[in-house]
Amino acid sequence: MMSAKVALAGNPNAGKSSIFNLLTGLRQKTANFPGVTVEKKTGTFKLGTSQVQLVDLPGTYSLFPNSKDEKLVCQVMCNPQNESFPDLVIYVADINQLERHLLLASQIIDLGVPTIVVLNMIDVFIENGHKVEPKPLADFLGVPVIAMNARNGEGLELLKQKLQLFLDEGAASFTRSAKIYTFSETEEKAAALANQVFNIDQAYRAKLTAHHYHWFEFLPEDLKSKMAAMLPSSGFEDIRIQIQETMRRFAVIQEVLPVVIETHTSREQKLSISVDNVLTHKIGGPVIFFGLMFIIFQSIFALAEYPMTWIENGFSYLGAHTRSFLPASWFTDLLVDGLLAGLSGVLVFAPQIVILFFFLALLEESGYMSRVVYMFDHIMQKFGLNGRSMVSLISSGACAIRAIMSTRTIGSWKETIITIMVAPLIPCSARIPVYTVLIALMVPAGLHYGPFNAQGLVFMALYLLGIVASLAVAFVMKLILKSDERSYLMLELPAYKKPIWSNVGLEVWDKLLAFVTNAGKVIVIISLGLWFLASYGPGNAIEEAVNKVNETTLHLTPEQHQAVLQSAQLEASYAGIIGKWIEPAIAPLGFDWKIGISLITSFAAREVFVGTMATIYSIGGDAEESSVRERMAAELKPGTNQPMYDTATSMSLLIFYAFALQCMSTLAVTKKETNSWKWPAIQFVLMTGMAYLGSWLTYHLLS
Amino acid sequence: MKKTILDLKVGQYALVRQFADFEATCKLLTMGLLPNARVELIRKAPFGGALYIRMQNHLIAMRENEAASVEIEIV
Structure with a gap:
């Protein structure tokens, strides 16, 4: 069986994820690109006898990146050794914004990567009284161009046919022979230099490398220094040439576009502006x-x-x-x-x-x-x-x-x-x-x-x-914090769209699955471990505790006796010993050792609190299986008839959970995103400090 | 003094002429703000600071200082 790697690329809001969902359905998963925290959606589907692996690349405006997302796409597309480097790109463009969306398409085609261009959202386009004519555009781009409406799946069969054609006949009809963009003399020199230093014979990839080599992670450092030493002599000015290339690409696109599609103000856009009269109104x-x-x-x-x-x-x-x-x-x-x-x-x-x-x-x-x-x-x-x-x-x-x-x-x-x-x-x-x-x-x-x-x-x-x-x-x-770096808003306001319900559904499903499996795994493991720690104690400590209760509490009703007994058993267990150990530190917040156990287990993930409470209050459980809420409500302060979870303790605990950073995954992702241990450490100390102080204040004000 | 997008009144049209700021130009260009593009100021943000602009066939938001770097000719 053959298999092919296909990537979806395009500007933000082009409808890539709808096409991704159409092709893969539920056979998709979300992970990260290696080494960075950019979300990587992958999926598979069968086409004839072949298996296709589909990657949804983050939305990108151009291969001159402005954000981490765009940098990632740039590194994937400029490095054939990258594990995500595609055999074929499905380039998704909003046909109503074609001029802008063709910028990146023309760059990808110039990289020599086989491409199919999908003109998406033709429904709106036709509603506005335009005719969809993919052929002139295909002639200009030199790759297949198809029209689609991802909203209802129109054009999906044609896309699959083209994919099949690629699998059967190879890249020839999906690759443009000459570059769309013609280099200036300086650009030629820079590309030749990149070829000489990094051994890149694809001309446009060589030119992009001349722009970006200093931050490309996959290039060896010694060659980067060599390039840095040689490049200035060619008169190559990074930013100036980026601007020049972008403007000249647009000029070429504008030249061909009037033939294909007129620019226009759509009904959809007028509607968005009126809706925004209300939704972004001053008050x-x-x-x-x-x-x-x-x-x-x-x-x-x-x-x-x-x-x-x-x-x-x-x-x-x-x-x-x-x-x-x-x-x-x-x-x-x-x-x-x-x-x-x-x-x-x-x-x-x-x-x-x-x-x-x-x-x-x-x-x-x-x-x-x-x-x-x-x-x-x-x-x-x-x-x-x-x-x-x-x-x-x-x-x-x-x-x-x-x-x-x-x-x-x-x-x-x-x-x-x-x-x-x-x-x-x-x-x-x-x-x-x-x-x-x-x-x-x-x-x-x-x-x-x-x-x-x-x-x-x-x-x-x-x-x-x-x-x-x-x-x-x-x-x-x-x-x-001090920084001289400028910040930008520069934001696209996409036209309002009726949500595509299958996209919403898949998104919710994906997140629910992640919650149940990730949180579920941690919680089940901790619950099981905790059950052991709460059920067993060192030597015969639990038996001794039981005997002691039986000797001293003869005057209690059977229910009270049972409650005291359970409490004593738990107190003598390993979990009880751990809880008792931290009790002095949390007593000023109004917490007892049982809450202490929960606080410790919650440091991996805060939702474990409920599971922990469930386990703690289930140990030695009565025949009736009541819920955690009921059990906690029934819990009394030791030696009194006062509920353990009165307003002061409950509020103090709420404040603690509101501030404390009890989530290993957050710390891990902060570490990854900031690329240092410093920020997660500051984050942890700061939030835990706020939690402790906040709880202490709350408890003392309310009790 | 050359006029910039910041000088536009709500509802007024203009053509983009030049970019005053080298660093911002790259971002503006990839958003499709090209020389000769037609821009219209639709409204200003509720708390100020940002502008809501129609640019030929799409809508963008930009800060006042970003708008001040785009020189225009009011038509």
Whole structure:
């Protein structure tokens, strides 16, 4: 069986991911490009007897890169040894923006890489009264050009036929014989020099290497110094020649375009401008934005309530039945108290995560997100951030990892660093489980203030706290960090589009899968480990504790006796010993050793809190499988009739989880993105310090 | 004093003539802001600082200092 590597390339907003989804469906996965935190979407599909590997390259305007994303694409396309270097490029262009979108196409074709050009979004084009004529463009570009509408799959068969043709007959009809862009004398010299030093015989690749060799990671350092020594003599001025090339390419494209397609003002664009009269209005714009955010977070609570109850009940039922079917043994305990309790703790939050990611995908797909960037750029600058930081901060509401990865489009070093540092302060989806459980302990379910759900309002307040904290930290960092580098806004505002539901669906599915598998793995492993630590103690410490309870607590009712007994058993276990060990440090915050155990396990990932609580309160569990929430609500302060989780302790714990950086993956991605240990270290110390101080203050003010 | 995009009033059209800033030019060009391109100021951002501009067949946002680097001829 043959296999081929195919890459999707094109400008941002050209509809690449729709075509990616059409070709691969669910056979796709998201990973990172090696060594960088740029998201790499790959997928496979079958074509006849061949297997095609498809890579979705990040959206790029030109091979003269301005951001990390674009640099990555440039390095892939200029290095045939790169593992992502494609056998064939499917170049996706928005036919309504053809002039601009052909710039990168002409560069890729000049690299000699076999290419198919897809003119996407022909539906809008035809609606505007234009005729699609791919042939003249194909004659000019020298590669196949096809028209498509990724929205309904029109043209997909033709694309597959062309791919099949490539597999059967090879690259000849997919490669242009001569370059579109003609070099000047200086450029010829620079390309010849790059060929001489780096041994690159493809002329345009050699020329691009002359521009970019100093940051190309795949070139050896000694050759780079050689190039640096030789290049100035050719009179090659990097920026001036970039500008010259870009302008001359556009001139060539403009010359051929009137024949193919007229430029025009589309109906779609007029509509976008009218919609933006409202959505980016001086007063209305920000009001609508905050209203939207409010609705989104209210609905996370309101809509997720029912499926969450179903999942919780399902697991209780499953646990009780497993226990009744299996003989009482350590294995049954492990299965029910360790594995099922841990799994339930994770899966119960799937509905909230689905809702959150659904709304985020919708904001992104529709084009609204770039309006947010535009509206808030000026305010963000006051805090040392960029308008683009808004995208990161909003996605931080889902996951800081994704947020930190999206900082790569910001461009300026200082704004990027500040965004990375403050993004984890915005409450992410992993805090939802913790907040949900703790808020439920303080605020009764079903309590309403007017039309608003009271739990939802507390939730909202915690989000505001996160936002205020992140802006405050950003402001302080703006004063401390020094940089002379300029920052830019220069942002495309794509026309509003009806979201493509399959794209939204796939995005949500992808994120849910990532949550369940990544968080799931960590939580299950920790739950199992914790079950062991909480069930066994050194020597016969647990037996001794049980005997001691039986001797001293004769005057208690059977229920009270059972509770004291469980507590004593846990206290004597390995987990109890660890919890006791850190208790002195956290007692000023109102926490006991059981919370201490959770804090320790949460340092890997904060959502583990609920699983840990589930495991801790399941150990030596009674016959009835009740939920974590109920068990925690029933917990009493040792030696009193006061609930353990009173307002002071619950609030203090909430504040701790709001600030503390309990997420290994965030630290790892910060390390990768900043390429140093310094920033993740500062981030960790700063946030943990804020958490401790915040909790201490809260506990002392409330108790 | 040469006029720049910053001098445009809302609803006013102009043609791009020159770029005053070398560093910004690369970015402006790849966004399709070419000499002779027709630009129109649609509106200003709610909190100021940024401009909403129509450029032939697409819409872009830019900061005031970026706009100040593009010399124009009002038509």
